[in-house]
Amino acid sequence: MQAQPAAPVPPLRSPRMVGPLPPAVAAAVWRGSELGSVVSSVVSSGWALLDHELPGGGWPCHALAEVLSPQPAVLEWRLLGPALRQVVAKGGQVVVVGPPRQPHLPGLVHEGLDPAQLVWIQADTPAERLWVTEQLIKSGSAGALVAWVPQVRQEQIRRLQVGAQSGAGLVFLCRPEAAQHEASAAPLRVHARFGLDWELHVQVFKRRGPVHAGLVTLPSVPGGLASVLTPRLLRPSQFFLPRENPHAVGRLAPRSTPLSRLAPH
Template sequence: MAISLSWAGGVHTPLASQPGASRVGAHRRPMVLPPDVESAVWRGDSLGTPVTSTVSSGFLVLDAELPGGGWPCRSLTEVLQVQPTVLEWRLLAPAMRALVEQDRQIVVVGPPKAPHLPGLRQLGVDERRLVWVDVQKPVERLWATEQLIKSNAAGMLVSWLPQARQEQIRRLQVCAQGCDGPVILWRPAAAADEASAAPLRLRARFGVDWELRIHLLKRKGPPHEGELALPSVPGGLQDILTPRLSHPSRLIAARHSRDLPHAVGSPSSRQPAGRAPASH
């Protein structure tokens, strides 16, 4: 007697009742998983295959390192930084700009400082598509973030949760699985040592030459080594920066080389100019 196995697509695979025959058949015809099951399988030695859609970050170098090639939807992303409100808009503005062009809303919850609308216009973000939820207490930020995730009404949701606990992040991750847009949480750099249910975690900081430095702390895939350098000149400065000021690191290196002593000996041991050595 043979057993017939079938997938949802209706393809039948006979399976012999004898163990030896089943092993021979397995070698002869490897099992092929349905596409929806195959897409959900993640192999640890490669970047995770996206089960849901992503939104391009706007930085080709960063997209190449993110599973799926962009900010993931139906999932949490944590970005850690030392000081808040210094690089959030420069990192997220390219993705926000693309979403605004699709007439989708950008919702921000509890930013430590009020969004600067003229600066957002220079970054290409139309303020008419920006919703600012002004809440400052940690419990209010958390509640507003959870309700907005559940409502699934934002093209991108950005929230500042510096005091969120592990179980609260886990709850938000469960809720985010039903959200069609990326959910970005900004948290302090000290949270890097804490466990988190967010599948994607990044650490962001400034570079000397107007770039953003990004290190991927956690992702579906191999560990990320080093840092990514993302060119990111603040809005309005690109047209007025001189070639010298476009690379401050070169100016710093040149000044440092001039300040280095080129002669052996201590300046304190030299006699002042115009004064003869004392006679004894």
């Protein structure tokens, strides 16, 4: 049987240049190399440096935002407090679900959160936290929802994200930092930890746009302490810096001769 010759390969066509898009279409087109500007509304994080790294310039509405940290319910209030204060100022309620530690009301009042607009729902089991969070998202009754869900699964987060798209309030899921290596349907994910000088180090490791490789440093002295801390205590890192003068007071001079070789007097 005689082999048939292969069919000729058609030449590649050069891409056609497309003219300017209509304004309405251009506004809806997003390029992966650019920081996304969301169509839905956002609420400023209260930190100018952080807003610069968040798509749209703030925490997104109509979507989930994950906050990962080494210890639960320690730094979340300091990171989210400025945004929650804006929600309360507009008459919205802040609902917290399953915080591992009891919210410190005097500290929250110092941050501008009215206790009358703060609802605390203590849900102990993972199933209770998930159910309450999902019902609150569906109802859309909260101006901001902060839920601690350390054991939530990927498919559950996807269901919460679908529900959040129809709501108008902020939705934060607080999870352990080990979840950074897990997939998640949340379009915005940040990792936050403490610095030595009372600051917060925040990495936006998932967002709509290019990868954020650096850290955002946010000055964040706990409420009420800024007025009582001395300038030295505002910078604890200075106590750990090496001294330039090795013979300065408070530092032992290097010993060049062993004690056993010193001549008796």
